[in-house]
Amino acid sequence: MAEFFSMGGYGFYIWCSFAMALLLLVIEPVWLMRQHKVLLRQLARMSGINDGGES
Amino acid sequence: MAINWFKYSSPASFYPIVDKSIPWFMGAAIVLAIAGLYLSFFTTPDVLQDQKQYYRIIFIHVPAAWMSMWLYIIMAIWAVIGLVFNTRLSFMMATALAPTGALFTFLALWTGSFWGKTSWGTWWDWDPRLTFELILLFLFIGYMALHTAIDDPRRADRAAALLALVGVFCVPIIYYSVQCPDPNSLNCRALHQTSSLRSIESSILTSMMVMTLAYWMYSFAAVFMRLRSIMLEREKGSDWVKEMIGRIS
Numbered sequence: 001m002a003e004f005f006s007m008g009g010y011g012f013y014i015w016c017s018f019a020m021a022l023l024l025l026v027i028e029p030v031w032l033m034r035q036h037k038v039l040l041r042q043l044a045r046m047s048g049i050n051d052g053g054e055s
Numbered sequence: 056m057a058i059n060w061f062k063y064s065s066p067a068s069f070y071p072i073v074d075k076s077i078p079w080f081m082g083a084a085i086v087l088a089i090a091g092l093y094l095s096f097f098t099t100p101d102v103l104q105d106q107k108q109y110y111r112i113i114f115i116h117v118p119a120a121w122m123s124m125w126l127y128i129i130m131a132i133w134a135v136i137g138l139v140f141n142t143r144l145s146f147m148m149a150t151a152l153a154p155t156g157a158l159f160t161f162l163a164l165w166t167g168s169f170w171g172k173t174s175w176g177t178w179w180d181w182d183p184r185l186t187f188e189l190i191l192l193f194l195f196i197g198y199m200a201l202h203t204a205i206d207d208p209r210r211a212d213r214a215a216a217l218l219a220l221v222g223v224f225c226v227p228i229i230y231y232s233v234q235c236p237d238p239n240s241l242n243c244r245a246l247h248q249t250s251s252l253r254s255i256e257s258s259i260l261t262s263m264m265v266m267t268l269a270y271w272m273y274s275f276a277a278v279f280m281r282l283r284s285i286m287l288e289r290e291k292g293s294d295w296v297k298e299m300i301g302r303i304s
Contacts, residue, residue: 008101010109013173017166021115024158025273029081032280039284044304047297 064144066286067295073279073286080276087269094262103259104251109173112166113259118267120163122274123191124226126156130198131223134216146212147289149219150202151282155274157195164188175246182246183232187225194222208289 007014095114103110130152137145167185168178179185198215205211233249252260290296 004096007111008108010107010173013109013169014111017112017115017169020165021119021162024162028155028158028277029280032277032284036280036284039287040300040303043287043291043296043300046291047300 064142066144066147066290067293069144070283070286070295070299073283077276077279077283080272080279084269084272084276087265087272091262091265091269094258094265098258099262100256100258103256106174109170112170114262114266116163116166116170117263118270119159119166120188120229121267122270123156123160123163123188124229126152126159126274127191127195127219127226128223130156131219134219137212138216138220143212143289144286146216147282147285148278149198149216150212151278151285153195153198153202154281155277157192157199158277159270159274160188160192160195164192180246184229184247187228187232191222191225191229194218194225197222 005011005015091114095111099111101108103113130149133145133149133152136142137149164185167188171180172178198219201218202211202215205214233247287296
C-alpha cells in the first residue's frame with residue numbers, strides 16, 4: 001500500500017496533480033448545484049407562489 | 056427533414072432537455088473516471104520510455120489540455136453563431152462554457168507544472184505551448200470578466216463573443232508549436248515534447264482515452280448545469296420560467 005502511494009518516489013508530484021483534478025472537478029458541480037437551488041428558490045419567492053403557503 | 060431544429064434554439068424547449076440530461080452525463084463521468092483511474096494505475100507500466108512513474112500525470116494532464124482547446128473552440132463557435140444569427144441561446148451556451156474551459160486550462164497548467172518539475176527540472180518555462188496555454192487561461196477569464204463588466208446582457212454577449220473569436224488564434228499555436236522545424240533555433244524553441252501517441256503502448260492510450268471521455272461527460276454535465284441557471288436567470292420574466300417554477304414549487 002505504502003509502496004503504491006510512494007509511486008517510486010514521485011508520489012508528491014503525482015498526488016498533487018491528481019488531488020487538484022479531483023478537488024476542482026468536485027467543487028465545480030457542487031457549487032453549480034447550490035447556485036441552481038438558490039436561484040430556483042429566489043424565482044419561486046419572486047413569483048409569489050410560496051406567499052402564504054407552506055413555509 | 057422532419058425535425059425542426061429551430062424549435063430547440065429557444066430556451067423554453069431546450070431547458071427540459073438540459074435539465075434531464077445532467078444526471079446522465081454526471082453518472083457517465085463518474086463511472087468513466089473510476090474506470091479510467093483504475094486503468095491508469097493498475098494496467099499501465101511503471102516506466103514510459105525514458106520517463107519513470109511520474110509520467111502517470113499524463114492521464115489527467117493530456118486530456119485536460121485537449122479539453123481546454125476543444126472547449127475554447129466550441130465556445131468560439133457558439134459566439135460566432137450568436138453574432139451571425141443573433142440567437143440568445145448561442146450566447147448563453149458560450150457563457151456557460153467559459154468557466155469550465157478555464158478550469159481545464161488551469162488543470163492542464165497545474166498538472167503540467169508538476170510533470171515539468173520531474174521531467175524537465177523546472178515548474179515553468181516560457182515555451183510557446185506553455186505560454187499560449189497561459190494566454191488561453193487569460194482569454195477564458197477575460198471572457199468572463201468582460202461579460203460580467205457590461206450591464207446590458209445583449210451588449211455583454213456581443214462584446215465577449217468578439218473577444219472569444221479573436222482569441223481563437225491561440226489554439227493552433229498551442230497545438231502546432233511543439234512541431235517546430237528547428238528546435239535549436241532561438242526564434243522557435245520548444246521545450247515541450249511532441250506527441251508520441253502513435254508509438255505509445257496500448258494500455259496507456261486506452262487509459263488516456265477513457266479519462267478523456269470522462270472529462271467530456273463531465274464537461275457536458277457542468278456546462279449544462281451552468282446553462283440551466285443562465286437560462287432561468289436571463290429569462291426570468293418570461294412565461295415559460297414562471298410556468299416551470301409554478302410546476303415545481
